[in-house]
Amino acid sequence: MADIPAVKRVDSGYEYDPAGQLYTFSVYNTMGRHCYKRGDAEHPTGEWNTLDLYCHGDTSMHVVNGRVMMVLYHLAQSDNGKVSPLTRGRIQLQSEGAEVFYKQIKIRPIDRIPEDLLK
Numbered sequence: 837m838a839d840i841p842a843v844k845r846v847d848s849g850y851e852y853d854p855a856g857q858l859y860t861f862s863v864y865n866t867m868g869r870h871c872y873k874r875g876d877a878e879h880p881t882g883e884w885n886t887l888d889l890y891c892h893g894d895t896s897m898h899v900v901n902g903r904v905m906m907v908l909y910h911l912a913q914s915d916n917g918k919v920s921p922l923t924r925g926r927i928q929l930q931s932e933g934a935e936v937f938y939k940q941i942k943i944r945p946i947d948r949i950p951e952d953l954l955k
Contacts, residue, residue: 837860839910841907842859851872854907854954859871873906874904885900887900892946894910894911894923895949897953927943
């Protein structure tokens, strides 16, 4: 589960918007657990994309080619009804059901989410 600033779309889904209302997305919430990313910053098929994922505390930020796609706050997990902040864990790379290639993966510790990207 996560708190995400979002706006309601005409198709009844929600889309990330940094100026939007903060909603809690969760499998236990009637809104569900899905929020659409903001726009599309991917390069054309065949070109490499740069993906940055910043995680600090219980906050994560997803950046594609320098453009913020989504920020998730108060990340948590539920285990038998007990909610715990999600502040550590394993890293999983996935492709959402399509072929994907990765190169130059770098993992570095950070002491905060970059302020300039939060604006």
